Amino acid sequence: MENLNNGSAPLLEIENLRKVYPNGYEALSNISFNIRGGEFVCIIGRSGAGKSTLLRCINGLIPITGGKLSVHGEDLGGMSEKEKLLMRRRIGFIFQEFNLVDRLSALRNVLLGRIGYMSDFNALIGYFSQADRELALWCLQRVNMVHRARNRADSLSGGEKQRVAIARALAQKPLLLLADEPVASLDPELAWGVMDDLKTVSREENLPTLVNIHDLEIAKKFADRIIGIAKGRIVFDGVVADLTNEILSELYRSDNPNLKSRY
Numbered sequence: 082m083e084n085l086n087n088g089s090a091p092l093l094e095i096e097n098l099r100k101v102y103p104n105g106y107e108a109l110s111n112i113s114f115n116i117r118g119g120e121f122v123c124i125i126g127r128s129g130a131g132k133s134t135l136l137r138c139i140n141g142l143i144p145i146t147g148g149k150l151s152v153h154g155e156d157l158g159g160m161s162e163k164e165k166l167l168m169r170r171r172i173g174f175i176f177q178e179f180n181l182v183d184r185l186s187a188l189r190n191v192l193l194g195r196i197g198y199m200s201d202f203n204a205l206i207g208y209f210s211q212a213d214r215e216l217a218l219w220c221l222q223r224v225n226m227v228h229r230a231r232n233r234a235d236s237l238s239g240g241e242k243q244r245v246a247i248a249r250a251l252a253q254k255p256l257l258l259l260a261d262e263p264v265a266s267l268d269p270e271l272a273w274g275v276m277d278d279l280k281t282v283s284r285e286e287n288l289p290t291l292v293n294i295h296d297l298e299i300a301k302k303f304a305d306r307i308i309g310i311a312k313g314r315i316v317f318d319g320v321v322a323d324l325t326n327e328i329l330s331e332l333y334r335s336d337n338p339n340l341k342s343r344y
């Protein structure tokens with residue numbers, strides 16, 4: 082696969098990112114970090130910390146309020162909506178609820194990853210080139226799902242659905258993979274298997290990957306690097322071995338005195 086992650090420049094650069102929602106709520110402040118090729122980064126923090134907001138900002142789905150955010154050296158802040166669309170097709174996004182089209186086959190779902198590269202006409206009539214079909218099958222093979230290529234998405238198990246979603250993201254030939262709680266809807270054994278596939282794909286393609294995950298044990302098992310967010314700020318950025326109990330209690334501390342934090 083074409084590999085654009087060779088350069089030494091960071092694939093993703095975030096500097097002093099701030100996000101204030103229209104209702105005035107400041108969901109992110111002072112967020113700064115860089116991601117380089119092949120890094121597998123887990124973003125941890127309690128519910129409401131700002132993890133999903135961060136991924137939506139990186140994907141250009143919501144506008145940032147301040148700071149700088151660039152992907153592959155291109156500043157998202159200064160982009161028109163059209164330019165953002167072009168950038169978004171190079172960012173694979175994996176959702177908690179898979180977001181497959183139920184009535185389409187696994188293969189067709191993966192082919193949807195190519196839509197951003199097709200003419201409006203071909204997209205409208207659903208015409209995919211032979212090269213796209215071969216790419217889609219190759220992507221399914223990367224997650225051991227070729228044998229299910231012809232099966233309808235709604236006939237697949239949760240773990241299989243998420244593998245198809247990973248293949249679809251891969252079919253975009255992404256520069257960057259973002260996954261928002263990709264295994265939160267799966268049973269624990271399935272969750273570990275899907276995380277394993279995601280990490281393998283990320284490593285083999287040298288694809289920088291950011292995974293929002295609330296499950297600390299999974300994050301510790303798979304992450305090369307962990308970014309911990311509490312109340313919209315980074316409180317930790319480092320390797321698992323440096324994650325102390327003090328940091329964990331800051332990350333998972335509850336403001337509600339009636340709720341006992343796990344840490």
Ligand SMILES: Nc1ncnc2c1ncn2[C@@H]1O[C@H](COP(=O)(O)OP(=O)(O)O)[C@@H](O)[C@H]1O
Nearest residue numbers: 102104106108127128129130131132133134135
């Ligand atoms: N569209 C929105 N408008 C206002 N506040 C929002 C919006 N979306 C999320 N928030 C708030 O921003 C904070 C961070 O949310 P989110 O990024 O979803 O956190 P996480 O993914 O870590 O659970 C939460 O307090 C949430 O209620």
Ligand SMILES: [Mg+2]
Nearest residue numbers: 132133134293
């Ligand atoms: Mg979230």
